[in-house]
Amino acid sequence: MEKKINMGKPCDIIHIVKLDDSRESAFLIQDMFPITEKYIEREYTIGGNHLLITSEHTVNEIEQKARKVMGMLKRGVKFTPTQPDIMAILKKLREMQ
Template sequence: MFPITEEYIEREYIIAGNHLMLTSEHTAREIEQKARKVMGMLKRGIKLTPTQPDVMAILEKLRERR
């Protein structure tokens, strides 16, 4: 998981010429729950990989640019 803002999104995600669409509400909720869990761990300073970038610093810089 890596923070971005809308300005960095150029186009829709396409696989083999097909637009990737999330159609299941259950799957969307599951992704949101996992994202909140990861963000909580990052806020507490828990590193998930040894080479992990400083996600919280990147998020802060993106918020400053708004």
């Protein structure tokens, strides 16, 4: 991440943020995965505590990066050699609704 930033390039595949409990956490945007509400069993927790981002600015930054990464995925960009075919999975999920 630092290498890209030092080269003057944006690093949109990861977002590091300080959570409300003052711990830093990394959002691996490059690893986002399509899902529908049908497959959500419960809220996400860390150590039994619900993950909640209360900063609207942080939410907007993550959403902006996610849109940019999604655009790259639509163009066929792969971030890792073992990355699943996100677009095929998204298409299948939409067909099942």
